[in-house]
Amino acid sequence: MSVRLHHVNLVVPPGMAEETAEFWRGVFGMTDLPRQSLSGRRGAWLSAGDFELHISERDVMAHSDAHVAIAVADVAAVRAACLAVGAVWEDADAMFGEGRGFTRDPGGNRIEVVHDTGGNPL
DSSP: OOOOOOEEEEEEOTTOHHHHHHHHHHHHOOEEEOOOOSSOOOEEEEEETTEEEEEEEOSSOOOTTOEEEEEESOHHHHHHHHHHTTOOEEEOOOSSSSOEEEEEOTTOOEEEEEEOOOOOOO
16 A cells, blocks of 8 residues: 655644745745635645645644654755744754754744655655
8 A cells, every 4th residue: 555645734823824824835835725615714725746734724723742844855944944034943953864953833833844865655
């Protein structure tokens, strides 16, 4: 059986979907997708190739340690992009390749950034 990650849904407080989407566009180069909103709630859908990120506005947030990990070719460039837009950055010991750190999008979601070592698909 072949398995791949299709999308991650991140929850943000009411009124934060667009600012959060702008962060993901600016820092990670994601692009907009047409959003299918069956719930009527505000949000955004973004794409990075064959991976999607869905942002949903909700009143209840996840635990502060919940996170998504993004593998990138240049962790230092992402660190610089985060700092340029005023996002927090916390360096961490490298576990996968070179460089690793944590940031948060404007909606408060924790993001682990790791070096893309070209790991095996699931």
